[in-house]
Amino acid sequence: MVRRAKGEGSIRYDNRHDRYIWRLKFLGEDGLKHEKYLTAKTKKGLQEKIKEYQSKKEINISDIKLFEWSRNWLIVIKPTIKISTYDYYDMFLRNYINPNLGEKKVKDLTPIMLQEFFNQMVGEIGKKGRPLSATTINGMRRTLKTCLEYAVKNGVIRMNPAATTKPLKKADKKVIALSKKQVIALLSTASKADYIYTDVKQDFIEDEGKKYLRKCYYYAIALDIATGLRIGELFGLTWDDVDFDKFNIMVRRNLQHRSNGRELGTLKTIRSQRLIQIDEKTINLLKEWREYQNRYAKQYHSIFDNDINLVFTNSWGKMYNHTNFYRRYWRKLVKAAGLPEGFNFHGLRHTHATLLLLAGENIKAVSERLGHSSVSTTLNIYYNLVPNLQKHAADTFAKLDLL
Known part of the structure; x- marks a missing residue:
């Protein structure tokens, strides 16, 4: 099997039918996984079909923005996780991540960009009117890391840019007990x-x-x-x-x-x-x-x-x-x-x-x-x-x- 880069699909030769087959996996606008197949007798002929298909831009997941990807991701995973986990992800994406990074293309996100975002959120006033804690910011990081890992698995990006970022150090939490x-x-x-x-x-x-x-x-x-x-x-x-x-x-x-x-x-x-x-x-x-x-x-x-x-x-x-x-x-x-x-x-x-x-x-x-x-x-x-x-x-x- 001859494999192409992530997001470009894969080519293999089918001995039984004596033809080359190209397959592309992608996430559709409905938030569901899809597959596209093209076949040809020769590799050159298949490559021409692939080029024609891509030129028509029937699908272009490589340019998807973070807010679009995260929206579809939430739709896909909702039936598979606890509602508390869904609310957790949705809260961070809606309140903090997408208002700041949502217009960025997923492919353009880098570890340095994300680390700077997490660092800059320190001291910002959150939705409850209090400065954001390290715990809250680390929750944003955890959400992004999970969301972008799904993008890796679906061939949108090669590597997860959030995976190599560092969590913020939590301040010692003051415990108050009554006498x-x-x-x-x-x-x-x-x-x-x-x-x-x-x-x-x-x-x-x-x-x-x-x-x-x-x-x-x-x-x-x-x-x-x-x-x-x-x-x-x-x-x-x-x-x-x-x-x-x-x-x-x-x-x-x-x-x-x-x-x-x-x-x-x-x-x-x-x-x-x-x-x-x-x-x-x-x-x-x-x-x-x-x-x-x-x-x-x-x-x-x-x-x-x-x-x-x-x-x-x-x-x-x-x-x-x-x-x-x-x-x-x-x-x-x-x-x-x-x-x-x-x-x-x-x-x-x-x-x-x-x-x-x-x-x-x-x-x-x-x-x-x-x-x-x-x-x-x-x-x-x-x-x-x-x-x-x-x-x-x-x-x-x-x-x-x-x-």
């Missing part, structure tokens, strides 16, 4: 309606639906402090996951906010699926919440429909709304409880881990509760927050009274 005193203040504030009035300029009337939501979030916060669940895992719990007799919770799915709506999805890794033991007081809190939810559901059965048996729902019995929670409840709660500015819900997970480690809990047990892939992950995140781990080890050895 025991701050946890008590948070729970105390969350248990009362007063914090809802924080920064409210008009009269606020708490009806039964709003009261349900406030109570729901109080019990959710309390459970998260006791378990260290990720927010998606917490709001993805169903009552079937709670074993009141054995005092444990099975974490098996998470709530995901996607372009097609909210859904219960699978966890990121097998290690993330885990059984978490909880104490009696936490079990009693869950019993209190279940009783309240059942009374509410009975009273408002015509509008409350918790058809998937979620532990924490909105006032209609459906999956909680992330935006509503943060704007109307969480931010006010943080301010009213006097917590550090910018403290987010994920900080409750850090708080759970840190308080356990400070109390001398084995780091492997903490790692298993959090669903980390390894103990080293837990150590890397929390070691600096727990400066007395070495002292605890020394005290433990002293108690052995060996010397």
